[in-house]
Amino acid sequence: MQPQEVLVAMTAALDRQPDSVSMAKAYRTMAEQCLKAADPLDTSVEMRARLNAVAASLSHAREAVPSGTDxxxxxxxxxxxxxxxxxxLAQREAALGHCRIVLNGTPVSATTHAVVLPDDPTPQETHAARELRHHLELLTGEVFPIRHDSEGGDATPIVVGHSALLEQLGVPVDYNALGLEGLAIRTAGPALVLTGNRRGVLYAVYTFLEDYLGCRWFTPDCTQLPKIGTFKLGAINRTYVPPLEYRATDYPNSRPADWAVRNKLNGTQTELDEARGGKISYSHFVHTFNALIPPERYFDEHPEYFSEVNGKRLRDNTQLCLTNPQVLQLAIEQVRQWIKDAPEATFFSVSQNDWGNYCQCPNCTALAEHEGSQSGPLIEFVNAIADALKDDYPNVTIDTLAYQYTRKPPKYTRPRPNVCVRLCSIECCFAHPLESDPFNATFVADIRDWAKICNRLYIWDYTREG
Ligand SMILES: [Zn+2]
Ligand SMILES: [Zn+2]
Structure with missing residues:
Protein backbone atom coordinates (compact mmCIF):
# COMPACT_ATOMS: atom_id res chain seq x y z
CA MET A 1 0.00 0.00 0.00
CA GLN A 2 1.26 3.49 -0.87
CA PRO A 3 1.65 5.94 2.04
CA GLN A 4 -1.10 8.10 0.47
CA GLU A 5 -3.54 5.19 0.54
CA VAL A 6 -2.70 4.53 4.18
CA LEU A 7 -3.26 8.21 4.86
CA VAL A 8 -6.76 8.05 3.34
CA ALA A 9 -7.60 5.10 5.57
CA MET A 10 -6.24 6.94 8.59
CA THR A 11 -8.24 10.04 7.78
CA ALA A 12 -11.36 7.92 7.92
CA ALA A 13 -10.19 6.42 11.23
CA LEU A 14 -9.74 9.93 12.65
CA ASP A 15 -13.35 10.67 11.73
CA ARG A 16 -14.43 7.77 13.90
CA GLN A 17 -12.12 8.57 16.82
CA PRO A 18 -11.56 12.34 16.72
CA ASP A 19 -10.45 12.49 20.36
CA SER A 20 -7.83 9.79 20.19
CA VAL A 21 -4.37 11.22 20.75
CA SER A 22 -2.69 7.99 19.70
CA MET A 23 -4.71 7.99 16.46
CA ALA A 24 -3.72 11.61 15.81
CA LYS A 25 -0.10 10.72 16.47
CA ALA A 26 -0.22 7.78 14.06
CA TYR A 27 -1.87 10.01 11.48
CA ARG A 28 0.87 12.61 11.86
CA THR A 29 3.60 10.01 11.40
CA MET A 30 1.98 8.73 8.21
CA ALA A 31 1.39 12.24 6.83
CA GLU A 32 5.07 13.10 7.45
CA GLN A 33 6.03 9.96 5.58
CA CYS A 34 3.88 11.05 2.61
CA LEU A 35 5.54 14.43 2.57
CA LYS A 36 8.99 12.86 2.62
CA ALA A 37 8.31 9.96 0.24
CA ALA A 38 9.77 11.89 -2.70
CA ASP A 39 12.15 9.92 -4.87
CA PRO A 40 14.65 12.46 -6.21
CA LEU A 41 13.57 11.52 -9.74
CA ASP A 42 9.87 12.12 -9.12
CA THR A 43 8.40 14.86 -11.26
CA SER A 44 6.89 18.09 -10.00
CA VAL A 45 3.52 16.73 -11.10
CA GLU A 46 3.94 13.67 -8.86
CA MET A 47 5.17 15.80 -5.98
CA ARG A 48 2.29 18.25 -6.43
CA ALA A 49 -0.24 15.40 -6.44
CA ARG A 50 1.25 14.01 -3.25
CA LEU A 51 1.26 17.38 -1.54
CA ASN A 52 -2.33 18.04 -2.60
CA ALA A 53 -3.39 14.65 -1.21
CA VAL A 54 -1.82 15.50 2.15
CA ALA A 55 -3.34 19.00 2.08
CA ALA A 56 -6.83 17.67 1.43
CA SER A 57 -6.49 15.01 4.10
CA LEU A 58 -5.08 17.49 6.59
CA SER A 59 -7.83 20.00 6.06
CA HIS A 60 -10.40 17.23 6.56
CA ALA A 61 -8.61 16.03 9.69
CA ARG A 62 -8.49 19.52 11.20
CA GLU A 63 -12.23 19.81 10.74
CA ALA A 64 -12.84 16.42 12.27
CA VAL A 65 -10.67 16.83 15.35
CA PRO A 66 -12.07 19.46 17.78
CA SER A 67 -9.76 22.41 18.46
CA GLY A 68 -8.23 22.70 21.89
CA THR A 69 -7.98 18.94 22.37
CA ASP A 70 -4.71 17.06 22.78
CA LEU A 89 8.08 22.27 -4.05
CA ALA A 90 7.17 25.85 -4.94
CA GLN A 91 10.90 26.65 -5.11
CA ARG A 92 11.53 23.64 -7.28
CA GLU A 93 8.76 24.62 -9.66
CA ALA A 94 9.96 28.22 -9.82
CA ALA A 95 13.49 27.04 -10.64
CA LEU A 96 12.48 24.91 -13.61
CA GLY A 97 14.06 25.98 -16.88
CA HIS A 98 12.38 27.24 -20.02
CA CYS A 99 14.70 25.79 -22.61
CA ARG A 100 13.38 24.80 -26.00
CA ILE A 101 14.65 21.78 -27.90
CA VAL A 102 14.29 21.52 -31.64
CA LEU A 103 15.20 18.26 -33.32
CA ASN A 104 15.70 18.28 -37.08
CA GLY A 105 13.39 21.28 -37.29
CA THR A 106 10.65 19.87 -35.04
CA PRO A 107 10.11 21.30 -31.54
CA VAL A 108 10.37 18.61 -28.87
CA SER A 109 7.79 18.96 -26.12
CA ALA A 110 5.85 16.86 -23.64
CA THR A 111 2.80 17.06 -25.89
CA THR A 112 4.58 15.98 -29.09
CA HIS A 113 7.13 13.48 -27.74
CA ALA A 114 7.14 10.60 -25.28
CA VAL A 115 9.99 8.66 -23.72
CA VAL A 116 9.56 5.06 -24.87
CA LEU A 117 10.91 2.03 -23.01
CA PRO A 118 10.84 -1.59 -24.12
CA ASP A 119 7.98 -3.63 -22.68
CA ASP A 120 10.23 -5.47 -20.29
CA PRO A 121 12.91 -2.90 -19.52
CA THR A 122 16.08 -3.65 -17.59
CA PRO A 123 16.62 -1.76 -14.33
CA GLN A 124 19.22 0.32 -16.19
CA GLU A 125 16.79 1.22 -18.99
CA THR A 126 14.12 2.22 -16.48
CA HIS A 127 16.58 4.37 -14.55
CA ALA A 128 17.93 5.92 -17.75
CA ALA A 129 14.38 6.87 -18.82
CA ARG A 130 13.64 8.40 -15.42
CA GLU A 131 16.91 10.33 -15.47
CA LEU A 132 16.09 11.62 -18.94
CA ARG A 133 12.59 12.70 -17.91
CA HIS A 134 13.98 14.30 -14.74
CA HIS A 135 16.54 16.36 -16.61
CA LEU A 136 14.19 17.27 -19.43
CA GLU A 137 11.80 18.61 -16.81
CA LEU A 138 14.52 20.66 -15.13
CA LEU A 139 15.61 22.03 -18.52
CA THR A 140 12.23 22.71 -20.14
CA GLY A 141 9.74 22.82 -17.28
CA GLU A 142 7.75 20.07 -19.00
CA VAL A 143 7.08 16.57 -17.73
CA PHE A 144 7.52 14.15 -20.61
CA PRO A 145 5.41 11.00 -20.46
CA ILE A 146 7.14 7.62 -20.22
CA ARG A 147 5.44 4.74 -21.99
CA HIS A 148 6.27 1.21 -23.03
CA ASP A 149 6.47 -0.15 -26.56
CA SER A 150 3.13 -1.93 -26.65
CA GLU A 151 1.24 0.98 -25.13
CA GLY A 152 1.45 2.66 -28.52
CA GLY A 153 0.33 6.26 -28.88
CA ASP A 154 0.77 9.05 -31.39
CA ALA A 155 3.66 10.82 -29.70
CA THR A 156 7.01 10.90 -31.46
CA PRO A 157 9.32 8.52 -29.60
CA ILE A 158 12.40 9.32 -27.63
CA VAL A 159 13.52 5.72 -27.39
CA VAL A 160 15.53 4.61 -24.35
CA GLY A 161 16.97 1.10 -24.62
CA HIS A 162 16.19 -2.04 -26.58
CA SER A 163 12.85 -0.87 -27.94
CA ALA A 164 10.99 -2.76 -30.65
CA LEU A 165 10.57 0.61 -32.35
CA LEU A 166 14.18 0.70 -33.54
CA GLU A 167 13.40 -1.39 -36.58
CA GLN A 168 10.31 0.64 -37.38
CA LEU A 169 12.32 3.84 -37.13
CA GLY A 170 14.93 2.40 -39.47
CA VAL A 171 17.64 2.77 -36.86
CA PRO A 172 19.72 -0.40 -36.70
CA VAL A 173 21.96 -0.72 -33.68
CA ASP A 174 24.66 -3.37 -33.42
CA TYR A 175 24.34 -4.15 -29.73
CA ASN A 176 27.09 -6.77 -29.81
CA ALA A 177 29.60 -4.16 -30.88
CA LEU A 178 28.60 -1.91 -27.98
CA GLY A 179 29.59 -4.29 -25.18
CA LEU A 180 28.49 -3.36 -21.67
CA GLU A 181 29.29 0.32 -21.96
CA GLY A 182 29.06 1.44 -25.57
CA LEU A 183 26.38 3.97 -26.42
CA ALA A 184 24.37 4.77 -29.53
CA ILE A 185 22.59 8.07 -30.14
CA ARG A 186 20.58 8.34 -33.34
CA THR A 187 17.95 10.60 -34.77
CA ALA A 188 15.26 9.59 -37.22
CA GLY A 189 13.59 12.83 -38.24
CA PRO A 190 12.00 14.22 -35.08
CA ALA A 191 12.49 10.89 -33.24
CA LEU A 192 15.46 10.21 -31.03
CA VAL A 193 17.13 6.94 -29.99
CA LEU A 194 19.33 6.67 -26.89
CA THR A 195 20.49 3.14 -26.38
CA GLY A 196 23.15 0.69 -25.32
CA ASN A 197 23.50 -2.38 -23.15
CA ARG A 198 23.99 -2.43 -19.41
CA ARG A 199 25.81 0.83 -18.55
CA GLY A 200 25.68 1.93 -22.19
CA VAL A 201 22.01 2.92 -22.15
CA LEU A 202 22.67 5.16 -19.14
CA TYR A 203 25.70 6.62 -20.87
CA ALA A 204 23.63 7.34 -24.00
CA VAL A 205 21.22 9.41 -21.91
CA TYR A 206 23.97 11.21 -20.01
CA THR A 207 25.97 11.90 -23.17
CA PHE A 208 22.88 13.33 -24.84
CA LEU A 209 22.20 15.55 -21.82
CA GLU A 210 25.82 16.61 -21.53
CA ASP A 211 26.97 17.04 -25.12
CA TYR A 212 23.73 18.18 -26.76
CA LEU A 213 21.82 19.92 -23.95
CA GLY A 214 24.64 21.41 -21.89
CA CYS A 215 24.08 19.59 -18.59
CA ARG A 216 27.05 19.49 -16.21
CA TRP A 217 27.45 17.49 -13.02
CA PHE A 218 30.58 19.11 -11.61
CA THR A 219 30.42 17.63 -8.10
CA PRO A 220 27.74 15.75 -6.19
CA ASP A 221 26.66 19.15 -4.81
CA CYS A 222 27.15 21.24 -7.94
CA THR A 223 25.01 20.57 -10.99
CA GLN A 224 24.67 23.22 -13.66
CA LEU A 225 21.77 22.95 -16.08
CA PRO A 226 20.76 25.50 -18.71
CA LYS A 227 17.56 27.39 -17.88
CA ILE A 228 16.88 29.31 -21.06
CA GLY A 229 17.77 29.16 -24.73
CA THR A 230 16.98 26.98 -27.71
CA PHE A 231 18.90 23.82 -28.54
CA LYS A 232 18.69 23.28 -32.27
CA LEU A 233 19.84 19.74 -32.97
CA GLY A 234 20.44 18.32 -36.40
CA ALA A 235 20.83 14.70 -37.39
CA ILE A 236 22.86 12.65 -34.91
CA ASN A 237 24.44 9.32 -35.67
CA ARG A 238 26.85 8.65 -32.90
CA THR A 239 28.35 5.45 -31.57
CA TYR A 240 30.96 5.42 -28.85
CA VAL A 241 32.62 2.64 -26.92
CA PRO A 242 34.85 3.84 -24.05
CA PRO A 243 38.48 2.97 -24.82
CA LEU A 244 39.30 2.84 -21.10
CA GLU A 245 37.66 -0.10 -19.38
CA TYR A 246 38.13 1.10 -15.80
CA ARG A 247 37.46 4.74 -14.88
CA ALA A 248 37.75 5.97 -11.32
CA THR A 249 39.09 8.69 -9.14
CA ASP A 250 40.35 8.30 -5.60
CA TYR A 251 38.35 11.32 -4.32
CA PRO A 252 35.75 10.18 -1.77
CA ASN A 253 33.24 12.68 -3.20
CA SER A 254 33.37 10.95 -6.57
CA ARG A 255 31.77 7.83 -5.06
CA PRO A 256 28.07 8.78 -4.69
CA ALA A 257 26.12 6.72 -7.19
CA ASP A 258 24.31 9.43 -9.15
CA TRP A 259 27.38 11.56 -9.66
CA ALA A 260 29.55 8.56 -10.54
CA VAL A 261 27.21 7.17 -13.18
CA ARG A 262 26.49 10.58 -14.70
CA ASN A 263 30.23 11.07 -15.11
CA LYS A 264 30.70 7.48 -16.29
CA LEU A 265 32.93 6.29 -13.49
CA ASN A 266 32.72 2.56 -12.89
CA GLY A 267 35.46 1.80 -10.35
CA THR A 268 35.26 -0.42 -7.33
CA GLN A 269 34.98 2.47 -4.86
CA THR A 270 31.89 3.96 -6.48
CA GLU A 271 28.50 3.25 -4.93
CA LEU A 272 26.87 2.18 -8.19
CA ASP A 273 23.89 -0.11 -7.74
CA GLU A 274 22.10 -2.34 -10.24
CA ALA A 275 19.87 0.44 -11.61
CA ARG A 276 22.95 2.56 -12.18
CA GLY A 277 24.64 -0.22 -14.11
CA GLY A 278 26.84 -1.77 -11.45
CA LYS A 279 30.62 -1.42 -11.44
CA ILE A 280 33.90 -3.26 -11.82
CA SER A 281 34.45 -4.75 -8.38
CA TYR A 282 37.76 -5.53 -6.74
CA SER A 283 38.28 -7.74 -3.79
CA HIS A 284 41.32 -6.45 -1.90
CA PHE A 285 42.18 -3.28 -3.75
CA VAL A 286 45.94 -2.52 -3.95
CA HIS A 287 48.78 -3.07 -1.42
CA THR A 288 47.63 -6.56 -0.52
CA PHE A 289 50.77 -8.55 0.38
CA ASN A 290 50.12 -8.26 4.11
CA ALA A 291 46.51 -9.35 3.66
CA LEU A 292 47.65 -12.22 1.47
CA ILE A 293 50.24 -13.60 3.89
CA PRO A 294 49.96 -11.77 7.21
CA PRO A 295 53.33 -11.48 9.01
CA GLU A 296 51.57 -11.62 12.38
CA ARG A 297 50.34 -15.09 11.48
CA TYR A 298 53.39 -16.50 9.69
CA PHE A 299 56.54 -14.59 10.56
CA ASP A 300 57.45 -16.32 13.83
CA GLU A 301 57.45 -19.77 12.27
CA HIS A 302 58.43 -18.77 8.72
CA PRO A 303 60.50 -15.61 8.56
CA GLU A 304 61.74 -16.87 5.18
CA TYR A 305 58.30 -16.01 3.67
CA PHE A 306 59.11 -12.33 4.04
CA SER A 307 61.60 -9.78 2.73
CA GLU A 308 65.26 -10.22 3.41
CA VAL A 309 66.81 -6.78 3.66
CA ASN A 310 70.51 -6.36 4.46
CA GLY A 311 70.75 -10.01 5.43
CA LYS A 312 67.79 -9.91 7.84
CA ARG A 313 64.18 -11.04 7.35
CA LEU A 314 61.75 -8.24 8.12
CA ARG A 315 58.56 -8.58 10.07
CA ASP A 316 57.57 -4.89 9.97
CA ASN A 317 57.24 -2.90 6.75
CA THR A 318 57.94 -6.07 4.88
CA GLN A 319 57.08 -7.51 1.47
CA LEU A 320 56.94 -11.14 0.40
CA CYS A 321 59.82 -13.35 -0.67
CA LEU A 322 58.37 -13.89 -4.12
CA THR A 323 60.63 -16.77 -5.12
CA ASN A 324 59.69 -18.95 -2.15
CA PRO A 325 57.42 -21.79 -3.44
CA GLN A 326 55.50 -22.07 -0.13
CA VAL A 327 54.67 -18.38 -0.36
CA LEU A 328 53.23 -18.98 -3.81
CA GLN A 329 51.11 -21.93 -2.62
CA LEU A 330 49.75 -19.94 0.33
CA ALA A 331 49.00 -17.01 -1.96
CA ILE A 332 47.08 -19.20 -4.43
CA GLU A 333 45.01 -20.63 -1.59
CA GLN A 334 44.31 -17.21 -0.16
CA VAL A 335 43.21 -15.73 -3.50
CA ARG A 336 40.95 -18.77 -3.98
CA GLN A 337 39.38 -17.93 -0.65
CA TRP A 338 38.97 -14.27 -1.63
CA ILE A 339 37.16 -15.36 -4.79
CA LYS A 340 34.79 -17.51 -2.75
CA ASP A 341 34.22 -14.67 -0.30
CA ALA A 342 33.49 -12.03 -2.96
CA PRO A 343 31.52 -13.62 -5.79
CA GLU A 344 30.62 -10.21 -7.27
CA ALA A 345 34.30 -9.24 -7.68
CA THR A 346 36.16 -9.87 -10.92
CA PHE A 347 39.48 -8.26 -9.95
CA PHE A 348 41.74 -9.53 -7.18
CA SER A 349 44.80 -7.52 -6.32
CA VAL A 350 48.10 -9.23 -5.56
CA SER A 351 50.34 -6.25 -5.00
CA GLN A 352 53.18 -4.90 -2.94
CA ASN A 353 52.61 -3.10 0.36
CA ASP A 354 52.88 0.67 0.29
CA TRP A 355 56.56 0.96 1.17
CA GLY A 356 59.93 -0.29 -0.10
CA ASN A 357 61.88 -3.20 1.38
CA TYR A 358 61.61 -5.68 -1.44
CA CYS A 359 63.22 -9.03 -0.80
CA GLN A 360 66.98 -9.15 -1.42
CA CYS A 361 67.47 -12.86 -0.83
CA PRO A 362 69.79 -14.51 -3.39
CA ASN A 363 66.96 -16.03 -5.45
CA CYS A 364 64.88 -12.84 -5.62
CA THR A 365 67.97 -10.77 -6.38
CA ALA A 366 69.13 -13.10 -9.16
CA LEU A 367 65.71 -13.03 -10.83
CA ALA A 368 65.41 -9.25 -10.53
CA GLU A 369 68.89 -8.81 -12.02
CA HIS A 370 68.09 -11.14 -14.89
CA GLU A 371 64.86 -9.22 -15.62
CA GLY A 372 66.44 -5.80 -15.09
CA SER A 373 63.70 -4.87 -12.60
CA GLN A 374 62.01 -5.90 -9.37
CA SER A 375 58.89 -6.32 -11.51
CA GLY A 376 60.48 -9.59 -12.71
CA PRO A 377 59.92 -11.55 -9.49
CA LEU A 378 56.56 -9.83 -9.04
CA ILE A 379 55.13 -10.66 -12.47
CA GLU A 380 56.39 -14.26 -12.28
CA PHE A 381 54.63 -14.63 -8.93
CA VAL A 382 51.40 -13.00 -10.15
CA ASN A 383 51.46 -15.04 -13.37
CA ALA A 384 51.75 -18.26 -11.39
CA ILE A 385 48.67 -17.32 -9.35
CA ALA A 386 46.79 -16.33 -12.50
CA ASP A 387 47.70 -19.65 -14.15
CA ALA A 388 46.55 -21.64 -11.13
CA LEU A 389 43.13 -19.98 -11.12
CA LYS A 390 42.32 -19.40 -14.77
CA ASP A 391 40.53 -22.70 -15.45
CA ASP A 392 38.33 -22.52 -12.38
CA TYR A 393 37.65 -18.81 -12.71
CA PRO A 394 37.87 -17.70 -16.34
CA ASN A 395 36.28 -14.31 -15.52
CA VAL A 396 38.75 -13.45 -12.79
CA THR A 397 41.62 -11.05 -13.38
CA ILE A 398 44.62 -10.90 -11.08
CA ASP A 399 45.66 -7.30 -10.67
CA THR A 400 49.02 -5.98 -9.55
CA LEU A 401 50.94 -2.74 -9.23
CA ALA A 402 53.85 -1.39 -11.22
CA TYR A 403 54.73 1.05 -8.51
CA GLN A 404 57.94 2.64 -7.30
CA TYR A 405 60.49 -0.21 -7.23
CA THR A 406 58.42 -2.34 -9.66
CA ARG A 407 57.58 0.47 -12.09
CA LYS A 408 59.98 -0.64 -14.80
CA PRO A 409 58.72 -3.66 -16.76
CA PRO A 410 60.63 -6.96 -16.82
CA LYS A 411 62.83 -7.75 -19.79
CA TYR A 412 61.53 -11.26 -20.48
CA THR A 413 58.48 -12.21 -18.46
CA ARG A 414 55.12 -11.24 -19.97
CA PRO A 415 52.00 -10.70 -17.87
CA ARG A 416 49.40 -13.40 -18.60
CA PRO A 417 46.20 -12.39 -20.41
CA ASN A 418 44.30 -12.68 -17.11
CA VAL A 419 46.72 -10.32 -15.35
CA CYS A 420 46.18 -6.58 -15.13
CA VAL A 421 49.05 -4.21 -14.40
CA ARG A 422 48.25 -0.93 -12.70
CA LEU A 423 51.11 1.44 -13.48
CA CYS A 424 51.59 4.32 -11.05
CA SER A 425 52.87 7.74 -12.10
CA ILE A 426 53.64 8.89 -8.55
CA GLU A 427 57.16 10.15 -9.33
CA CYS A 428 56.12 12.27 -12.32
CA CYS A 429 56.05 16.03 -12.72
CA PHE A 430 52.50 17.17 -13.52
CA ALA A 431 53.38 20.79 -14.15
CA HIS A 432 54.39 19.73 -17.65
CA PRO A 433 53.21 17.19 -20.20
CA LEU A 434 54.76 13.76 -19.75
CA GLU A 435 56.60 13.86 -23.04
CA SER A 436 58.05 17.37 -22.88
CA ASP A 437 59.55 17.18 -19.41
CA PRO A 438 62.90 15.30 -19.33
CA PHE A 439 62.12 14.56 -15.69
CA ASN A 440 59.32 12.27 -16.92
CA ALA A 441 61.36 10.47 -19.59
CA THR A 442 61.79 7.23 -17.63
CA PHE A 443 58.06 7.06 -16.95
CA VAL A 444 57.30 7.62 -20.62
CA ALA A 445 59.62 4.72 -21.43
CA ASP A 446 57.94 2.56 -18.79
CA ILE A 447 54.41 3.24 -19.99
CA ARG A 448 55.42 2.43 -23.56
CA ASP A 449 57.23 -0.74 -22.55
CA TRP A 450 54.38 -2.00 -20.34
CA ALA A 451 51.88 -1.24 -23.11
CA LYS A 452 53.87 -3.49 -25.44
CA ILE A 453 53.64 -6.51 -23.15
CA CYS A 454 50.31 -6.11 -21.33
CA ASN A 455 46.89 -7.33 -22.25
CA ARG A 456 45.43 -4.94 -19.71
CA LEU A 457 47.27 -1.85 -18.52
CA TYR A 458 45.60 0.48 -16.04
CA ILE A 459 47.14 3.77 -14.97
CA TRP A 460 47.01 5.04 -11.41
CA ASP A 461 47.58 8.70 -12.12
CA TYR A 462 48.39 11.43 -9.63
CA THR A 463 47.29 15.01 -10.12
CA ARG A 464 49.49 17.38 -8.20
CA GLU A 465 52.21 19.91 -8.76
CA GLY A 466 55.68 18.65 -9.60
ZN1 LIG B 1 63.30 -13.52 -1.66
ZN1 LIG C 1 58.14 19.45 -14.92
Missing part, protein backbone atom coordinates in the same frame (compact mmCIF):
# COMPACT_ATOMS: atom_id res chain seq x y z
CA UNK A 71 -5.46 15.20 19.58
CA UNK A 72 -5.74 18.51 17.71
CA UNK A 73 -2.46 19.74 19.21
CA UNK A 74 -0.87 16.58 17.87
CA UNK A 75 -2.25 17.34 14.40
CA UNK A 76 -1.05 20.93 14.49
CA UNK A 77 2.52 19.72 15.01
CA UNK A 78 2.37 18.49 11.44
CA UNK A 79 2.08 21.99 10.04
CA UNK A 80 5.78 22.97 9.97
CA UNK A 81 6.67 19.84 7.96
CA UNK A 82 3.75 20.45 5.62
CA UNK A 83 4.70 24.09 5.05
CA UNK A 84 8.35 23.18 4.47
CA UNK A 85 7.36 20.60 1.84
CA UNK A 86 4.99 23.09 0.18
CA UNK A 87 7.67 25.80 0.06
CA UNK A 88 10.33 23.47 -1.23
Missing amino acids: ARKELEQLMPAFEAARDS
